[in-house]
Amino acid sequence: xxxxxxxxxxxxxxxxxxxxxxxxxxxxxxxxxxxxxxxxxxxxxxxxxxxxxxxxxxxxxxxxxxxxxxxxxxxxxxxxxxxxxxxxxxxxxxxxxxxxxxxxxxxxxxxxxxxxxxxxxxxxxxxxxxxxxxxxxxxxxxxxxxxxxxxxxxxxxxxxxxxxxxxxxxxxxxxxxxxxxxxxxxxxxxxxxxxxxxxxxxxxxxxxxxx
Numbered sequence: 001x002x003x004x005x006x007x008x009x010x011x012x013x014x015x016x017x018x019x020x021x022x023x024x025x026x027x028x029x030x031x032x033x034x035x036x037x038x039x040x041x042x043x044x045x046x047x048x049x050x051x052x053x054x055x056x057x058x059x060x061x062x063x064x065x066x067x068x069x070x071x072x073x074x075x076x077x078x079x080x081x082x083x084x085x086x087x088x089x090x091x092x093x094x095x096x097x098x099x100x101x102x103x104x105x106x107x108x109x110x111x112x113x114x115x116x117x118x119x120x121x122x123x124x125x126x127x128x129x130x131x132x133x134x135x136x137x138x139x140x141x142x143x144x145x146x147x148x149x150x151x152x153x154x155x156x157x158x159x160x161x162x163x164x165x166x167x168x169x170x171x172x173x174x175x176x177x178x179x180x181x182x183x184x185x186x187x188x189x190x191x192x193x194x195x196x197x198x199x200x201x202x203x204x205x206x207x208x209x210x211x
Contacts, residue, residue, distance in 0.1 A: 020143075021143035022143065024168060025052075025053060025054060025169055025170065026053050027050070027106075027167075028050040028171045029048075029049060029165050029166040030046070030047070030049075030164040031046075031161055031162070031163055031209065032045070032047075033045040033046075033159060033162075034159070034161075035204070037157035037158070041156075041157060042066070043065065043066035044064070044066070046062070046063050047203055048062075049174075049210070050170055050174035051210075052105075052175065053106065053108050056078065056103075056107070057079070057175045058075075058105045059074070059075070059076045059077075060074065060075045060076075060174075062074070062075070073202075073203075074086070074088070075202065075203055076174075077104065077105050082101050082102065083100070083101060083103055084100055086202070087177075087180065087181065088197075090191065092189065093189065095179075095191070096192075096193060097177075097180040097190070097191070098194075098195065098196065098197045100195055100196035102196075104205070104210075104211070106209075109145075109209075110131070110208060112131055113129035113130060113131045113208065114129065114130055115127050125140075126138055126146055134148065134150050134208060135148070135149045142166070144168070145209060146162070147161060147162045147163060148160075148207060150206075161204075163209070180192060
């Protein structure tokens with residue numbers, strides 16, 4: 001999406017997670033986002049996200065439904081060379097790879113969120129972490145974010161993202177560039193474009209997790 005976690009690991013462990021949490025290696029999980037806004041800005045997104053906090057790598061497979069259109073694509077980012085790759089398909093089913101600068105790979109969860117209290121979600125007790133109009137439900141027992149809500153009822157846009165199958169680790173299969181990003185070939189139906197895509201919707205970058 002134009003608009004599909006950030007400080008040192010020691011601060012994260014001591015401030016956000018508590019001393020009982022292991023060091024954060026990465027974030028891997030399914031993120032389902034529902035957003036409603038004025039002027040027909042609503043969307044639904046399902047994404048499989050894997051972030052390597054220590055190695056500076058990020059991969060997102062995502063599907064967005066918005067304005068009657070569906071986008072299926074993949075984004076891979078590398079902090080080392082400040083490069084993003086967007087992989088998608090053309091109208092004929094050929095694979096396209098866009099390469100452009102501006103990687104935004106988190107190095108951990110933010111430490112500036114404030115614990116405003118505990119609530120129960122069924123049998124699970126979670127902490128509410130807040131920064132401005134963003135609220136995170138944090139499972140302290142599993143050291144994992146459960147959901148992120150952004151905006152308020154007075155805002156033009158309200159967004160809720162739920163996290164499933166969280167793992168404090170990295171899925172290497174999500175971080176491998178496909179052949180189209182290495183060996184473009186019209187014969188094989190592979191296309192390499194050395195610029196940012198203009199008409200392809202990028203994944204929504206959920207606050208706390210991705211921005």
